[in-house]
Amino acid sequence: MSAELSAVVERDEAVLRILIEDMFSDYVHSIDDDRVEAWPEYFIDNGFYQVISQEGYEAGHAIGVMHCDGKGMMQDRVKAMRQANIFEPHRYTHVIERPRLHRTSSDTFSARTNFIVTRTMQNGDMETFASGKYLDSLDVSGKTPKFRRRIVVLDSRRIDILLVFPL
Amino acid sequence: MTETAATPSNGSFRWPEGGVTRVPYRLYTDPDIYAQEQEKIFRGPIWSLLCLEIDIPNPGDFKTTFVGEIPVVVTRGENGDVNAMVNRCAHKGALVCLKERGNRENLTCVYHSWSYTLDGRLNGVAFRNGIKGKGGMPKDFDPKKHRMEPLRVEVYCGMVLGTFSAETRPAAAYFGTVMDHHLQRNLSRPLKLLGSHSQMMKHNWKLYAENVRDSYHATLLHTFYTTFKVNRLDMDGGIALSDDGRHSISYAKRATLQESEEYAAANVHSAQYDSQLAAPEMLETWPEFEDGITHSIQALFPTLAVQLTLNSLAVRYFVPRGIDRTELFWLYLGYEDDDEEKTRMRTNQANLTGAGGLVSLEDGCINEFVERGTRGSSDDAAEFLEMGGLDVAPSEGSRATETAIRGFWKGYREIMGFET
Known part of the structure; x- marks a missing residue:
C-alpha cells in the first residue's frame, strides 16, 4: 500500500469511528427520549438483539431476557409495548462509555461499550436499573453504521419488576 | 389435612365469612402472619x-x-x-x-x-x-x-424437591394422580437448561401464588394475542385440580376440528398461527404431544409452577424476600435430544414469558398494584373471589373461573390453621 493510500484508509477509519460513536449516542437517546420506534432502524434487516445475564452469556445459554432474531421481532416488540403491554410509566437514562472499537474487516467493526441505565418512575423513584456491557458487531458498508448483532450483557441476572423498553 | 394447631397463634386474626371466596388483604401485610408462614408452611408439610x-x-x-x-x-x-x-x-x-x-x-x-x-x-x-x-x-x-x-x-421429574416435615407425603402422592401424570408428561425426559433469570417483585409472595392460578385475568390483562390478532386454534380449555385443590393445571387444547385435520394431514411438523406479527416465526411451533394440549400452566402448592406453552418449557419458582418482596425465578428448559430447530423455536417462544415477556410482563407489576391499592384498608377488607362459583372444583371448558385460586387458599387455610 502506498503511503498516500494508507493515509486515506486511516482517515476513512477515523471517520467511521466517529460515525459509529454518533450512532451509539443516537441509539440510546432514541430510547431515553421515548422514540423507541427508531430502535429497530439501528439494525440491519436480519440483525440480532439479545439481553442476557453475564452468567447466562458465559454459560452459552440460548435464552436470556429478550431475544430478537431479525428486525421484524424488534418491530413487534415496539408495537407490543405501545399497544398491548401494561406497565407503570417510566423512563430510562443511559450512560455509555467511549466504545472500544476494533476493525474486523473492510465492512465490519466489533465493539465493547460499558453502560449504566437509570430508571425513573412516575412517582419520582429513581434507581440504577441495569449495568453491563454492549457487545456489538457492526456493519459499515452502508451510509450509516448499523448493528449486525447487539448483545446486552447484564451484570445481574435479576430484573427489577420487568423489562419492557430495550436497553 | 391439618397438621398444625387449629387456632392461629395470632388470636386477633379471624378469617371472614365466605371461606375461600374472601381473602383478607391483611394476609399480605401482617408481619405476624408472615412469621407464622415461615414456620407452618415453609417448615411444614410442603415440597x-x-x-x-x-x-x-x-x-x-x-x-x-x-x-x-x-x-x-x-x-x-x-x-x-x-x-x-x-x-x-x-x-x-x-x-x-x-x-x-x-x-x-x-x-x-x-x-x-x-x-x-x-x-x-x-x-x-x-x-x-x-x-x-x-x-x-x-x-x-x-x-x-x-x-x-x-x-x-x-428427586422427582428432574427436580430436586425438599421438605422439613416428616409428614410430607412422597411427591407423586403429594401432587396427586392428575398433577403427577402431567408432570411426567412434561418432565420425565432428560432436560437441558436453555437459560434463566429472575424478577424482583414488590409484593407479598401469595399474590404471585394467586396470579399464577388466575386464569380469569389471562386474556383481559395480557392483550398481546388480541393486539396482534393471533388466530388461536386452541381456545378450548379448562382447569384441572388435584383432589385436595391445592395444585392446578390451566390448559388450552387445539380445537377438535383443527386437530383431526392436522393429524389427518400426517407429518405435520410445524404449525403456524395466523397473526399480524411482523415476525410470525416467533410463534412457529410443532405439536410435541398427541393429547391436543397446546398450553398448560401447572401451579404446584405453594411456590412452584411448570409451563409448557406451545413449545416453551419453563419451571418457575418464587421465594419470599421479606413480607413485601418476592423473587421469581425462571428456568427455561428443553430436552437433551432437541435438535437445533427445536431449540430455535423454544428460544423464540421464550420471548412471550419472563421479566420481558410479551404476553406476561404485566405480571411483574400487577400484583404490586394490588399491594399498593390495598394499603390503608380496614382489617376486614377482603378480595372477592366468586368467579366460576364458590367452591374448589375442576372446570372443564372454561377458564373464566377463580377455582384454582380458591384451591390455593383452601390449602393455605388448612396448613395455617385458619379454618374458622
Whole structure:
C-alpha cells in the first residue's frame, strides 16, 4: 500500500469511528427520549438483539431476557409495548462509555461499550436499573453504521419488576 | 389435612365469612402472619423446589437456594445421592456455602473452619484439641451432636424437591394422580437448561401464588394475542385440580376440528398461527404431544409452577424476600435430544414469558398494584373471589373461573390453621 493510500484508509477509519460513536449516542437517546420506534432502524434487516445475564452469556445459554432474531421481532416488540403491554410509566437514562472499537474487516467493526441505565418512575423513584456491557458487531458498508448483532450483557441476572423498553 | 394447631397463634386474626371466596388483604401485610408462614408452611408439610437435578450432575456439586427465607444448600454426594441441608454452620450460624454453585470435596465454613461432609455431618473442628495442650473443645464435645440441619429430599421429574416435615407425603402422592401424570408428561425426559433469570417483585409472595392460578385475568390483562390478532386454534380449555385443590393445571387444547385435520394431514411438523406479527416465526411451533394440549400452566402448592406453552418449557419458582418482596425465578428448559430447530423455536417462544415477556410482563407489576391499592384498608377488607362459583372444583371448558385460586387458599387455610 502506498503511503498516500494508507493515509486515506486511516482517515476513512477515523471517520467511521466517529460515525459509529454518533450512532451509539443516537441509539440510546432514541430510547431515553421515548422514540423507541427508531430502535429497530439501528439494525440491519436480519440483525440480532439479545439481553442476557453475564452468567447466562458465559454459560452459552440460548435464552436470556429478550431475544430478537431479525428486525421484524424488534418491530413487534415496539408495537407490543405501545399497544398491548401494561406497565407503570417510566423512563430510562443511559450512560455509555467511549466504545472500544476494533476493525474486523473492510465492512465490519466489533465493539465493547460499558453502560449504566437509570430508571425513573412516575412517582419520582429513581434507581440504577441495569449495568453491563454492549457487545456489538457492526456493519459499515452502508451510509450509516448499523448493528449486525447487539448483545446486552447484564451484570445481574435479576430484573427489577420487568423489562419492557430495550436497553 | 391439618397438621398444625387449629387456632392461629395470632388470636386477633379471624378469617371472614365466605371461606375461600374472601381473602383478607391483611394476609399480605401482617408481619405476624408472615412469621407464622415461615414456620407452618415453609417448615411444614410442603415440597419446595431446591434445584434441578441437572444443576448438580457430579459428586461434590452444590447449589444454594432458599426455602421460604431459610438458606439451603443441595449437594451431590460421593455415592451419587442428593442431599440438602440448611446452609448454616452449626457453630455460629454463618453461611457455609457462599457461592451459588460449585464443586467441593467437603463443606467448610470460612469463619472457624468447621468442616462438613457432603451430607452435612460435622467431620472437622479446627483446634478441637487446642494448641500446645491449651484451649480446645471440652472433653465431652461430640461432633455427632452438631451437624447442618438436614432436609428430606426427593428427586422427582428432574427436580430436586425438599421438605422439613416428616409428614410430607412422597411427591407423586403429594401432587396427586392428575398433577403427577402431567408432570411426567412434561418432565420425565432428560432436560437441558436453555437459560434463566429472575424478577424482583414488590409484593407479598401469595399474590404471585394467586396470579399464577388466575386464569380469569389471562386474556383481559395480557392483550398481546388480541393486539396482534393471533388466530388461536386452541381456545378450548379448562382447569384441572388435584383432589385436595391445592395444585392446578390451566390448559388450552387445539380445537377438535383443527386437530383431526392436522393429524389427518400426517407429518405435520410445524404449525403456524395466523397473526399480524411482523415476525410470525416467533410463534412457529410443532405439536410435541398427541393429547391436543397446546398450553398448560401447572401451579404446584405453594411456590412452584411448570409451563409448557406451545413449545416453551419453563419451571418457575418464587421465594419470599421479606413480607413485601418476592423473587421469581425462571428456568427455561428443553430436552437433551432437541435438535437445533427445536431449540430455535423454544428460544423464540421464550420471548412471550419472563421479566420481558410479551404476553406476561404485566405480571411483574400487577400484583404490586394490588399491594399498593390495598394499603390503608380496614382489617376486614377482603378480595372477592366468586368467579366460576364458590367452591374448589375442576372446570372443564372454561377458564373464566377463580377455582384454582380458591384451591390455593383452601390449602393455605388448612396448613395455617385458619379454618374458622
